[in-house]
Amino acid sequence: MSTSVRPKTKFRHSRLSARNREWIAGYLFVLPDALGLLVFLGLPMLLSLVLGLYDVDGFGAYRFVGMANYTKMMRDPLFWQSAKVTALYALMLVPLLYVCGLSLALLVQKTNRFNGVIRSMFFAPHMVSLIVVALVWQFLVVDKIGVLSRLTPALGLGGISFLGDPDYALFTVVAVSVWFLMGYYMLIFLGGLQDIPAMYYEAATMDGAGPIAKFWYITLPLLKPTSFFVIMISMVAAVAGSQAFDIIWVMTGGGPANSTSVLIVYIYQQAFSFGAFGYAAAMASILVISLMAMTGLMFLLTRGGRFSYE
Amino acid sequence: MARVEIENITKRYGHLEVVHGVSACIEDGEFVILVGPSGCGKSTLLRMIAGLEHISDGTISIDGEVVNDVAPKDRNIAMVFQNYALYPHMTVAQNMAFSLKLSGLGKDETRDKVGNAARILGLEKLLDRYPGQLSGGQRQRVAMGRAIVRDPEVFLFDEPLSNLDAKLRVQMRAEIKSLHQRLKTTTIYVTHDQVEAMTMADRIVVMRDGLIEQVGSPLDLYDEPANLFVAGFIGSPTMNFIEGAMEADIFRGTGGIECHSNLPAAFHGALVAGIRPDKIKLGKSGGPFEVLVVEPTGAETQVVVQSGDLQLVALVQGRVTYRPGESVGVTLDETAVHFFDARTEQRIEHLDRNLGSVSRQ
Numbered sequence A: 001m002s003t004s005v006r007p008k009t010k011f012r013h014s015r016l017s018a019r020n021r022e023w024i025a026g027y028l029f030v031l032p033d034a035l036g037l038l039v040f041l042g043l044p045m046l047l048s049l050v051l052g053l054y055d056v057d058g059f060g061a062y063r064f065v066g067m068a069n070y071t072k073m074m075r076d077p078l079f080w081q082s083a084k085v086t087a088l089y090a091l092m093l094v095p096l097l098y099v100c101g102l103s104l105a106l107l108v109q110k111t112n113r114f115n116g117v118i119r120s121m122f123f124a125p126h127m128v129s130l131i132v133v134a135l136v137w138q139f140l141v142v143d144k145i146g147v148l149s150r151l152t153p154a155l156g157l158g159g160i161s162f163l164g165d166p167d168y169a170l171f172t173v174v175a176v177s178v179w180f181l182m183g184y185y186m187l188i189f190l191g192g193l194q195d196i197p198a199m200y201y202e203a204a205t206m207d208g209a210g211p212i213a214k215f216w217y218i219t220l221p222l223l224k225p226t227s228f229f230v231i232m233i234s235m236v237a238a239v240a241g242s243q244a245f246d247i248i249w250v251m252t253g254g255g256p257a258n259s260t261s262v263l264i265v266y267i268y269q270q271a272f273s274f275g276a277f278g279y280a281a282a283m284a285s286i287l288v289i290s291l292m293a294m295t296g297l298m299f300l301l302t303r304g305g306r307f308s309y310e
Numbered sequence B: 001m002a003r004v005e006i007e008n009i010t011k012r013y014g015h016l017e018v019v020h021g022v023s024a025c026i027e028d029g030e031f032v033i034l035v036g037p038s039g040c041g042k043s044t045l046l047r048m049i050a051g052l053e054h055i056s057d058g059t060i061s062i063d064g065e066v067v068n069d070v071a072p073k074d075r076n077i078a079m080v081f082q083n084y085a086l087y088p089h090m091t092v093a094q095n096m097a098f099s100l101k102l103s104g105l106g107k108d109e110t111r112d113k114v115g116n117a118a119r120i121l122g123l124e125k126l127l128d129r130y131p132g133q134l135s136g137g138q139r140q141r142v143a144m145g146r147a148i149v150r151d152p153e154v155f156l157f158d159e160p161l162s163n164l165d166a167k168l169r170v171q172m173r174a175e176i177k178s179l180h181q182r183l184k185t186t187t188i189y190v191t192h193d194q195v196e197a198m199t200m201a202d203r204i205v206v207m208r209d210g211l212i213e214q215v216g217s218p219l220d221l222y223d224e225p226a227n228l229f230v231a232g233f234i235g236s237p238t239m240n241f242i243e244g245a246m247e248a249d250i251f252r253g254t255g256g257i258e259c260h261s262n263l264p265a266a267f268h269g270a271l272v273a274g275i276r277p278d279k280i281k282l283g284k285s286g287g288p289f290e291v292l293v294v295e296p297t298g299a300e301t302q303v304v305v306q307s308g309d310l311q312l313v314a315l316v317q318g319r320v321t322y323r324p325g326e327s328v329g330v331t332l333d334e335t336a337v338h339f340f341d342a343r344t345e346q347r348i349e350h351l352d353r354n355l356g357s358v359s360r361q
Helices: A018-051 A068-075 A077-107 A113-127 A130-141 A147-154 A169-194 A198-206 A211-222 A224-240 A242-251 A263-273 A277-301 B042-050 B092-102 B107-121 B136-148 B166-183 B194-200 B218-223 B228-233
Strands: A054-056 A062-064 B004-013 B016-026 B031-035 B057-062 B077-080 B154-158 B186-191 B203-208 B211-216 B240-247 B250-253 B258-260 B271-275 B280-296 B300-307 B310-317 B327-332 B338-341
Touching: A018 A054, A018 A277, A054 A277, A068 A077, A068 A277, A077 A169, A077 A224, A077 A263, A113 A169, A130 A147, A130 A169, A130 A242, A169 A224, A169 A242, A198 A211, A198 B077, A211 A224, A224 A242, A224 A263, A224 A277, A242 A263, A263 A277, B004 B042, B016 B042, B016 B057, B016 B211, B031 B042, B031 B194, B042 B077, B042 B154, B042 B186, B042 B203, B077 B136, B092 B107, B092 B136, B107 B136, B107 B166, B136 B166, B166 B194, B186 B194, B194 B218, B203 B218, B203 B228, B211 B218, B211 B228, B228 B240, B228 B271, B228 B338, B240 B310, B250 B271, B280 B310, B300 B327
Parallel strands: B031 B186, B031 B203, B077 B154, B154 B186
Antiparallel strands: A054 A062, B004 B016, B004 B057, B203 B211, B240 B250, B240 B271, B250 B258, B271 B338, B280 B300, B280 B327, B300 B310
């Protein structure tokens, strides 16, 4: 005897509507990633926010101090120095990466064997550990014996101390960062360039546009979504990227005279050199919040990289 | 306005030759359509005229001047692309003004020209819209507007209607034709749609495999196709072909088809007879042909019949009462039968087409 509630029908009906089933499947697919992000990124961020309210000595003692770490920050000249260095580093890195990445992409845009090799060469730094990259560059620019340091007097520039002079050290680490990252941004721009249909260039050719007019009126405007993405992630990379820490930590350690001490280097020093975990956590929280505010503002201003014609 | 001369044009990509020494002449003010199946080289030829493709061999002249090495912008031609290629980040007005802006034309003059073109095409109210906000037909008109503002000597169209739905295509066909009648600019138009070619062209150039098969007015091609390919390509529904041979003055074809002909007496080779669907009459029931499909379209009805291996399509005016499975007789209008050499596929000219209609019931 069948006791089924559902009357017998020709087709097997699901208890869920087709739309709900799709919805559930979608969320099931992103669940593993979402969980991973939550546990390994969200939770630590939340904990560091909490940690910022404590005085932590690193040996198990936690003392609630409220906003004390934050007021300390406001009065800490080294924090402000690091914030300034971070801003300078970002102000140089973001535009340089944009220009270098796009220029390289335009140069190797045509697909042929030669350009394939060139593309791989520009991307090659990413195959190497950042520490190794920093060590090699340090060897190239170190005072007296570095290859570049020996070259500058020969070029009549005098003996420049690339890493020892507070006026040059930041430029040096910016240059190495650009060198390391530009191949990656070249790839992103190559993808963006390939997304621009060839017909627009043909139409522009018929309209009488030369290479420069095509770049200004076709390439650049149609690259807007890519540009938005590049500026956004290069900004994040400048403020909190692994290259910012590794290259600076290995090449200068934040010196000389704190001239290359970006915030993540200073935070690391406070936490692991001086054991001020609570203070470091408070600064990290400020860093993350200001980064979120910046990207959020950019997102709002550009409507998420979408444009008026869409 | 200008005359375009194409002489012995060859196009090679590496070792692959895709256009094999093609020659044609487009007269001043003429509307010429290049038509052929995909891959026949028609678009390549158009792009060589535009200057978007390098010419491997031969010359293209506009108004008597060889333009092989002249940059596209200096050829004084304008092109309408298949996907319109409207710049998505520019408004309709900016799209139309782009070439004028690049040529350094003043603002007032640019506005006048764009306004004028917009008026011709009925785009005045859309000038501030972006292409993404327009319908297919409107985009098509903007693409034409972009070509018109430049006041070129030659218009090139590369399958401009293939992205439109059937109804809009018919409407735009008429608009392009009336635009040409109004501006009288030399126009070269590429399509794979023979109906477009038939309805719009002053002359049609039929291409296949990188060669020109026939050049002529639409009705010339329809009435006297030079070979089997043109016969099958021009006209819809397509021409029926019947293989067979002459016995005395009677052509005997597959499916038991027979018809009188006064082909040159010496012709004894294998033949293909061609007959347009509207020149086939279906008789009363009881004939040797079986009705397979009946496709009514209102004003006329298309009937597919079969006998043995031979399938014929007949186009009957008005409505019919045939049903699939029914047997019918078939009558050919013998004055309208075309004969082709089965080996060379070339047309064989009749000596005299005035023959009485004899049928096989």
